[in-house]
Amino acid sequence: MPRDYYEILEVGRDGDEAQIKKAFRKLARELHPDVNAHDPEAEGKFKEAAEAYEVLSDAERRRTYDAYGHEGLKTGGYSPHFEDFGSIGDLFSAFFGAGGFDAAFGQGRQPRGGAMQGGDVAVAAAIELVDAAHGKRVEVSYDATVLCDTCRGNGAEPGTPIVACPTCHGSGQTQRVARTRFGQLVRSTVCDVCGGDGRIARDPCETCRGGGMVAERRRVEIEVPAGIADGQRIRVAGRGHAGERGGPNGDLYVVVQIRADERFLRDGNDLVTVIDVAAPLAALGTTVDVPTLDGPVPVEIKAGTQPGETLTLGGRGMPPLRRGRTGDLRVVVNVTIPRRLNHEQREMLERFAASLTAENDRQDEGMIAKLRRVLAG
Numbered sequence: 001m002p003r004d005y006y007e008i009l010e011v012g013r014d015g016d017e018a019q020i021k022k023a024f025r026k027l028a029r030e031l032h033p034d035v036n037a038h039d040p041e042a043e044g045k046f047k048e049a050a051e052a053y054e055v056l057s058d059a060e061r062r063r064t065y066d067a068y069g070h071e072g073l074k075t076g077g078y079s080p081h082f083e084d085f086g087s088i089g090d091l092f093s094a095f096f097g098a099g100g101f102d103a104a105f106g107q108g109r110q111p112r113g114g115a116m117q118g119g120d121v122a123v124a125a126a127i128e129l130v131d132a133a134h135g136k137r138v139e140v141s142y143d144a145t146v147l148c149d150t151c152r153g154n155g156a157e158p159g160t161p162i163v164a165c166p167t168c169h170g171s172g173q174t175q176r177v178a179r180t181r182f183g184q185l186v187r188s189t190v191c192d193v194c195g196g197d198g199r200i201a202r203d204p205c206e207t208c209r210g211g212g213m214v215a216e217r218r219r220v221e222i223e224v225p226a227g228i229a230d231g232q233r234i235r236v237a238g239r240g241h242a243g244e245r246g247g248p249n250g251d252l253y254v255v256v257q258i259r260a261d262e263r264f265l266r267d268g269n270d271l272v273t274v275i276d277v278a279a280p281l282a283a284l285g286t287t288v289d290v291p292t293l294d295g296p297v298p299v300e301i302k303a304g305t306q307p308g309e310t311l312t313l314g315g316r317g318m319p320p321l322r323r324g325r326t327g328d329l330r331v332v333v334n335v336t337i338p339r340r341l342n343h344e345q346r347e348m349l350e351r352f353a354a355s356l357t358a359e360n361d362r363q364d365e366g367m368i369a370k371l372r373r374v375l376a377g
């Protein structure tokens with residue numbers, strides 16, 4: 001004996017088109033395979049609801065059914081067209097088209113009770129400058145909400161029904177009477193027991209306390225690309241909080257923080273470093289080891305190198321993130337003046353000082369250029 005279509009959809013015999021549609025959508029949402037995979041009866045219930053909807057949403061079929069019942073439809077040649085589908089997933093797609101659930105209940109169309117995208121998660125990852133130069137695989141861990149495994153997200157203890165919300169009697173709204181200076185006002189608000197769904201789990205799932213979601217510690221490995229800048233974000237689609245009622249997951253954003261490297265300052269793709277060269281060596285010329293991202297590199301300091309002079313090591317900076325050229329390493333020479341001279345050094349330096357002539361001074365810059373250089377340093 002087939003069940004009464006109005007009873008299946010839980011609408012009155014005088015329910016209008018909109019009410020029938022709303023009732024079917026509500027049922028379909030509960031029976032969606034993503035939400036209700038554990039319930040072996042979901043498929044049968046969905047078929048039943050779909051058949052009821054197919055009949056009651058068609059004015060002619062509904063008149064026939066109202067007058068002659070199931071028998072009347074059969075003699076009228078009606079038979080549901082979706083008997084041959086295998087899984088409830090297939091059936092669902094057949095009824096709601098490709099994209100199934102999302103297309104039928106997508107965001108925006110149904111602000112409450114419909115599919116909702118999960119929230120985004122932001123997590124920081126600190127790396128060294130060297131890693132930013134070469135690129136690195138980094139593992140981040142964070143908490144994200146996921147669909148509860150016990151109830152598959154519908155909030156009900158397995159094997160227990162979802163029932164009309166006793167607080168709002170299934171309407172999803174509650175009325176509150178407020179006394180004001182102008183008399184009584186009735187205000188409708190979203191029911192805070194069922195959140196506007198109109199239906200709640202009779203026995204809330206013990207794992208998630210009926211919320212349908214639980215927090216889970218998650219680890220994700222990401223590839224930080226070479227050339228990334230401090231504070232840049234990497235988006236990992238779909239690894240944020242789980243969507244609700246079949247909605248898509250949110251995204252994960254990894255905010256890359258580059259730890260300060262005391263050897264280098266970053267200037268775009270260029271790096272700047274400072275090396276100390278003792279005054280006599282700067283005068284005589286020498287070779288010093290300059291730190292680079294790939295280890296120390298010997299660099300020639302020409303005889304007569306002046307304080308603040310800059311040497312450029314081409315291509316020793318940061319690589320470009322997308323296109324462009326690799327930056328340079330600028331090496332600023334800090335000429336140091338020897339201190340705490342011993343007796344012998346002092347004597348040598350005194351003799352050396354006495355030997356200086358105007359020829360030994362820097363000839364290539366005037367007073368203004370000197371001031372500029374010193375003040376800029």
Ligand SMILES: [Zn+2]
Pocket residue numbers: 148149150151152153154155156205206207208209210211212213
């Ligand atoms: Zn649960």
Ligand SMILES: [Zn+2]
Pocket residue numbers: 165166167168169170171172173191192193194195196197198199
């Ligand atoms: Zn309610």
